[in-house]
Amino acid sequence: MYANMDATMDNRSEPVEPSRRLPALEKLLGKRRAESSRFLQAADREGISLKDLWQRVDSRGTLIAAALLSENPGRTASLLISPILNRTQAAETTVLIQSMVAHAIADGKIDLIQYLAEPGDDLELSVLKDAGFIDLALLVSMERSNSRGAKQPLALENVVLTSQPITDQAMMELLEDTYEDSLDCPGLSKLRHAKDILDGHRRGGNFDPRLWTVLQINGVNAGVSIVNCTPAADCMEVAYFGLAKVARHKGLGAHLLDHALFLAAKYAQRSILLAVDERNIPALRLYASRGFRVVTRRVALALSSLKSST
Numbered sequence: 001m002y003a004n005m006d007a008t009m010d011n012r013s014e015p016v017e018p019s020r021r022l023p024a025l026e027k028l029l030g031k032r033r034a035e036s037s038r039f040l041q042a043a044d045r046e047g048i049s050l051k052d053l054w055q056r057v058d059s060r061g062t063l064i065a066a067a068l069l070s071e072n073p074g075r076t077a078s079l080l081i082s083p084i085l086n087r088t089q090a091a092e093t094t095v096l097i098q099s100m101v102a103h104a105i106a107d108g109k110i111d112l113i114q115y116l117a118e119p120g121d122d123l124e125l126s127v128l129k130d131a132g133f134i135d136l137a138l139l140v141s142m143e144r145s146n147s148r149g150a151k152q153p154l155a156l157e158n159v160v161l162t163s164q165p166i167t168d169q170a171m172m173e174l175l176e177d178t179y180e181d182s183l184d185c186p187g188l189s190k191l192r193h194a195k196d197i198l199d200g201h202r203r204g205g206n207f208d209p210r211l212w213t214v215l216q217i218n219g220v221n222a223g224v225s226i227v228n229c230t231p232a233a234d235c236m237e238v239a240y241f242g243l244a245k246v247a248r249h250k251g252l253g254a255h256l257l258d259h260a261l262f263l264a265a266k267y268a269q270r271s272i273l274l275a276v277d278e279r280n281i282p283a284l285r286l287y288a289s290r291g292f293r294v295v296t297r298r299v300a301l302a303l304s305s306l307k308s309s310t
Helices: 005-009 018-029 033-046 087-106 122-130 168-179 194-203 252-264 281-289
Strands: 013-015 053-057 063-072 076-081 112-117 134-145 159-162 212-217 220-230 235-243 271-277 293-304
Touching (some): 013 087, 018 063, 053 087, 122 134, 122 293, 159 252, 212 252, 220 252, 235 252
Parallel strands (some): 076 112, 235 271
Antiparallel strands (some): 013 053, 159 212, 220 235
16 A cells, blocks of 8 residues: 555645755765765756655754655656664654655556665664555576677577567557566566557667567467666676576576576676576576676565555
């Protein structure tokens, strides 16, 4: 269930006026004014919207918490909150999140809000859960060199790997098939519409259809790999990787991944990244076997308007 709509009536939580953004960013980032000023300048230069930068003040008008919602493709947004130092600040931050989330969802442009938390930060996790977020997974970020030595996998009988576009309906059906009994953030697909998921993948990063691969068995779509190129970060990203049940436990995951790495290696970016649910042991083993190493672990939390009636 998402945040209590009564929170919108709270007059100590509000969007930050442009003239007050610098101190709010100092609070949000936990950084000094000079560093926050550079962030503000970079946001203006790169067209990063700060319209959903919010603040909460105490009864005397003193700033006590700040938060930022950044809209993403596919009717989603990412949440960033200021550091939480004590339980009093935690309670105030919870109210701030409830207010801004209720406003964002009521606006009708966002259906899903995501947050990545430090695994050991119990205070931060309690704030998010009190604000209505649910714990989806311990998300493992992995990285390897985007090697130009990657080889195209040998052909398999009755199996085709293709980057030829399929219809949107066929892709949505394929994605749905890969979610069935998935070990990778199994609850996430239920929090979004299939069309928004596809739109998010297509508009995320620098969309290049040549980096999308569909695995077909006897002409039937049975797996998909989606890779994005992010030149600004000098990396490639495996944004989605999944097999339908009919294709699992046959070595086809390795076949599809090797092809994805072969395609990615044609690009100049230094590294290739991915994220995987820590409970997905088969995927972790596969990625490790292809040279991926763990970089970070974060708790993935989400809040969805699609659960508002439950």
